[in-house]
Amino acid sequence: MQIHLVDGTYELFRHYFALPSARDADGREVAAVRGVLASVLGMIKGGASHIAVATDHVIESFRNELWPGYKTGEGIEPDLFAQFPLLEDVLSAAGIVVWPMVEFEADDALAAAAVAAARDSRVEQVIICTPDKDLAQCVQGKRIVQLNRRSRVTLDEAGVVQKFGVTPTSIPDYLALVGDAADGYPGLPGWGAKSSAAVLAKFIHLESIPADCREWHVNVANASALAETLSREREHALLFRKLATLRTDIDLFDDVEQLRWIAPTPAFASLAAQLDAAVTESRKPSTRRSSA
Numbered sequence: 001m002q003i004h005l006v007d008g009t010y011e012l013f014r015h016y017f018a019l020p021s022a023r024d025a026d027g028r029e030v031a032a033v034r035g036v037l038a039s040v041l042g043m044i045k046g047g048a049s050h051i052a053v054a055t056d057h058v059i060e061s062f063r064n065e066l067w068p069g070y071k072t073g074e075g076i077e078p079d080l081f082a083q084f085p086l087l088e089d090v091l092s093a094a095g096i097v098v099w100p101m102v103e104f105e106a107d108d109a110l111a112a113a114a115v116a117a118a119r120d121s122r123v124e125q126v127i128i129c130t131p132d133k134d135l136a137q138c139v140q141g142k143r144i145v146q147l148n149r150r151s152r153v154t155l156d157e158a159g160v161v162q163k164f165g166v167t168p169t170s171i172p173d174y175l176a177l178v179g180d181a182a183d184g185y186p187g188l189p190g191w192g193a194k195s196s197a198a199v200l201a202k203f204i205h206l207e208s209i210p211a212d213c214r215e216w217h218v219n220v221a222n223a224s225a226l227a228e229t230l231s232r233e234r235e236h237a238l239l240f241r242k243l244a245t246l247r248t249d250i251d252l253f254d255d256v257e258q259l260r261w262i263a264p265t266p267a268f269a270s271l272a273a274q275l276d277a278a279v280t281e282s283r284k285p286s287t288r289r290s291s292a
Contacts, residue, residue, distance in 0.1 A: 003117040003256060004048045007130030008055035008098070009106045011036045012087055014150065016080045022278040029079035033087045034275045039149075040096060050259040052252075053091055054109035055084060057100035061108075063183075063243050070243065071184040090275070093268040097259050104247055107134050111246035113253070114138045120256050127154075133180070134246060136160045137171035165197025173206050176241035185240045188233050195220040206230075206237055 015035030022031035043051060059073035073081060088100045099109045107130075114126045118140060128135050131148040138144055139160050146155045153159075161167055166174050177196040179187025198218050203209045210216060213227035220226065230237060253259060 001050055001123055001256070002048070003113075003123055003126045003259060004043060004051040005110045005113050005117075005126065005128050006040060006043075006051065006053040007106055007110060007128075007132060007135075008036065008053040008087060008091070009084075010130050010132060011039060011053075012055070012083060013080070015039070016077075016083070020280050020282060021079075022280045024274050024278045028086070029083065030086065030275055030278045031280070032080065033083050033090055034278065036087055037090055037094065037272075037275065040091065041094065044096075044261050049261065050256060051261055052097040052099060052113060052259050054099045054101060054106035054113070055088055056106045057084060057088065058102045061101070061105045062103055063105070067185055067239060067243055069184045069186075071182065090268075090271050093265050093271050095261055095264045095268070097253075099252055104250055107132060108247040108250060109252060110135060111138045112248045112250040114144050115248045116252065117256050117259075118144050123256060133164075133171070134175070134183075134244060136164065137168050137244075137246060138248075139168045165193070166200045167204075170200045170204050172241045172244040173200055173204070175244035176206065176237045179240070180244065183243065185243055187240060188229050188237055190222065190226055190229050195222075195226055199226075206234075206241060 012032050016032035019031045019035050021029060022034060024030050040051070040053065059071065059076070064070045064072065088098050091098045099106070099113075101109050110128050110130065114128055115138065117123050117126045125142070126144045128138060128144065128146045129149050130146065131150065135146050136155065139146055139155060139157050142156045146160075147153075155163060157168060160171070164171065164174060174196050175187070177188050177191040177200075178193055179185055198220050199209060199216060202216070202218055209230065211227065211231055213223035216223060
């Protein structure tokens with residue numbers, strides 16, 4: 001069997017900015033919810049048998065306590081933010097397993113679920129449906145892969161190496177060096193994608209990088225400056241890696257069969273009718289905020 005794990009936060013953002021506005025009888029914006037629902041049901045129609053969706057019920061997480069600049073819900077448009085609980089209710093009513101995350105992030109749920117599902121010998125493949133580069137750390141051979149549903153590109157372990165220049169196990173170290181603007185941490189000055197990939201391809205983790213760049217034997221520009229920065233900013237680098245490392249110790253299910261889609265619940269028909277009756281209208285120009 002295949003297990004499909006969907007980044008509901010990303011999907012809600014993606015559909016919100018891609019679709020025209022639609023409001024239900026109560027005046028609530030519902031276009032993105034309607035779009036995500038149709039998309040996920042389309043996956044089921046296409047053959048996905050075991051599926052779960054993780055959402056950021058609360059944007060903030062334990063990482064905000066570790067780094068003051070970590071991403072928050074500030075700047076998210078109210079019409080988008082208000083659709084999170086509705087999305088969770090509608091997907092649950094459709095019979096789909098939903099994990100609304102509060103202390104942890106949706107990415108953590110996807111990572112934990114992927115690792116847990118991959119331990120089951122009945123599972124042939126786990127497909128994490130998100131373009132978020134954080135999740136590349138979870139990829140294992142061809143058993144756990146990452147799918148960008150918009151571009152239809154699937155990354156297995158070889159694909160991660162081709163894209164980032166490092167293996168999945170080095171992705172948190174890589175992000176610690178280059179930073180992640182979407183998540184709100186800057187990385188280390190001077191450490192770009194090429195230099196970070198070249199050094200980590202050889203040393204794998206931050207702790208293994210020699211303090212003396214003459215011991216690197218890696219072809220990177222300004223190696224002495226990079227080594228000096230890493231030495232000076234080591235504590236920040238380790239903190240940023242902690243921010244980038246996804247938690248896999250979250251209990252979400254006992255058996256993968258709990259993720260099997262069977263049928264909608266009795267409550268789904270009325271909710272679906274409300275969404276179908278929503279009136280499409282032009283959305284006012286807005287400031288776009290990416291979630292990935």
